[in-house]
Amino acid sequence: MTTPLAIGFDFGTTNSVVARAQDDRCDLLKLDGPAGPDPVFRSALCFWQDDAEQGGLGVAAGPWAIEEYLEFPQGSRFIQSFKSVAAAVRFEHAFVFERRYRFEQLGQLFLSQMATHARGALNLKDARIVVGRPVEYAGHRPDEALARQRYDAMFEVLGTKIHYVYEPLGAAYSYAARLDxxxxxxxxxxxxxxxxxxxxxxxxxxxxxxxxxxxxxxxxxxGDRFDQRIVDHLVLPMLGKGGRYRSFDKLLDIPGGWFTDFSDWSRLALMRNRRTIAELEKLRRAALDPDAIGRMIAIIEGELGYQLYDSVGRLKRALSSDAEAHFHFESDDLLIEADVTRAEFEGWIExxxxxxxxxxxxxxxxxxxxxxxxxxxxxxxxxxxxxxxxxxxxxxxxxxxxxxxGELTSIAHGLALIGQQDDISAWTA
Missing domain, CATH: 3.30.420.40 (ATPase, nucleotide binding domain)
Structure with a gap:
């Protein structure tokens, strides 16, 4: 007898993975990508203005989003790690070419793009879908009920009832298959x-x-927090952190909120909007070191967040295998280079x-x-x-x-296996 199809969906901050389990098989779903089919799909979106598209905006996701962005960064809006704001009360919407997108709308666009590159394998009308969720959501004072509401709205695009399971439980079930x-x-x-x-x-x-x-x-x-520590120590001092600005006859410290947002790539992508740029321009005119604030503005307006965090990621990966590595980031008017030891990095994240x-x-x-x-x-x-x-x-x-x-795939694999259980209620969160 054929058992119902179970889908394990690991919607990750950096990457997303889908697994399909039926009968005695559990396989990772390979999605089309520029370099060929791959089960690991980057959790990213890229938007660009295109009159030929409905609503005047084109959109791509995953590795296709990266490819579109790298082809024309200044004419694109690149958003990644948006899962990080799922439980954030302060996040209401992202501005994309003056259009507003709520979290669930970004998520629905992402899922629809995944379905396109799955070539029909995500037509899930009769499937049991198990979605991983973190034990504790990211962010300051995360609102779990709000995150659940947003997840429900996001995943309803798949058209069936969704079961939520803690992500490490998915990994546990996958690992159990190795043990006798x-x-x-x-x-x-x-x-x-x-x-x-x-x-x-x-x-x-x-x-x-x-x-x-x-x-x-x-x-x-x-991992994103570790990236923030690198940005905090190597990049932000060049962009005005620790500086001061003049307000009438007083000298004041530049507010730290600008640097907090900049060092979080889920928020950096959202800083490119008219109001934020206007406020930074006002700050630049009052700053004692206006060039530093100007460099921050240039990175935001030039949509250089991906390149910046790509440099950060390369450094972090190099320090996983080497005791010392070289950091390099370069834009039109900014060059940051530094040799970093693993011991220094470990001190930053202690x-x-x-x-x-x-x-x-x-x-x-x-x-x-x-x-x-x-x-x-x-x-x-x-x-x-x-x-x-x-x-x-x-x-x-x-x-x-x-x-x-299975660092990138074990959760989805285990979630699909859990989806095959007769009583899934013991696993749901």
Whole structure:
């Protein structure tokens, strides 16, 4: 007998992945891309003005968005990591060529573009769809109810009932397929916007249920925050951070909010609007170092956020394998170069590592287990490749208990497997 089709949907801050499970098969869905089919689809959108398109705007997503943007950056609006604002009360809409887009509208455009590049494989009328969600959403004081409302509106475009499951549980179910003995497993999922942890008891194959969730914890810190630390130390001093401006007869510090937004690539993309540019121009005229503010304006107006964070990402990846790496970012009137050691970078993120470790402690307390009772630690997500992150778990649990793999795909794979369970209610969040 053919079992119903189950879809696992990992909507990630940096990348999105879809898996399809039916009968005894579970496969990653490959989406068309400029370089060929690939299951990893960048969570990005690019808009450009085009009178031939409905509404006068063209739109592309994933790797196609990057290709369109690189072809004509100043005539495009490039938005990435928009998942980071899902729970943000202060985010109401993004301005795109003076048009307003709510979060759910951006999400619906993204999903429709994914469906186009899936060649009909996302026609899901009768499928059971399981969508991953973080244990704790990114941002300051995230509103979980608001995020759920926005997710519901976003995913209703797929036309069927949606089930939500914590992302690390998806990774846990995927990892369980590797095990042939019972184990208590700590799953640590490090994405772009959040770090999430689940402790799961896994039974022997054939056990029903195979996995039993014991506890969950999370923190809105992950790869994007590490990027922010690099921008804060290498880029923002060149753009006016720490500077002052004149207000009548007083000298005042430049407000830090400008730099907070600039260092967060989900918000940097939204700074290119008429009001923000006008306020920055006013600040430039009053600043003691107007050229520094001018460089910030040039990066925003020139839509150089992608190039900037690409340079940041290259540095971060290089420091995962080398003890020292070179940072290089260049635009028309700005050149930033610096040699950075891994030790320096780890010093910049040490406070973030402490908050991540505190979330791990909460997961252990919630499950009522000591570190010695954890048989395996499964690390997944791109940020799990950061040496300082891995060292945190090696120190706490021992290198011999750490497993990794499927950093970008394990969540979607596990979510699809969960979707095949007779009773999915035990997994939903």
């Amino acid at each position: 003995a019972p184990a208590t497993v700590l799953v640590a999922d490090f994405g772009g916007g959040t770090s999430d942890f689940s402790i799961v008891r896994i039974g022997v194959p054939g056990t029903t249920p195979r996995c039993t969730p014991l506890s969950h914890a999370g923190v809105g810190i992950a 406070d973030d590592i402490a908050r991540i470790e505190a979330a791990v402690d909460r997961a252990l307390i919630g499950a009522g287990v000591e570190p010695a009772a954890i048989d395996r630690v499964f690390l997944t997500g791109g940020t799990s490749l950061t040496p300082r992150v891995r060292r945190l778990f090696a120190t706490r649990f021992g290198e011999n208990r750490i497993a990794a793999g």
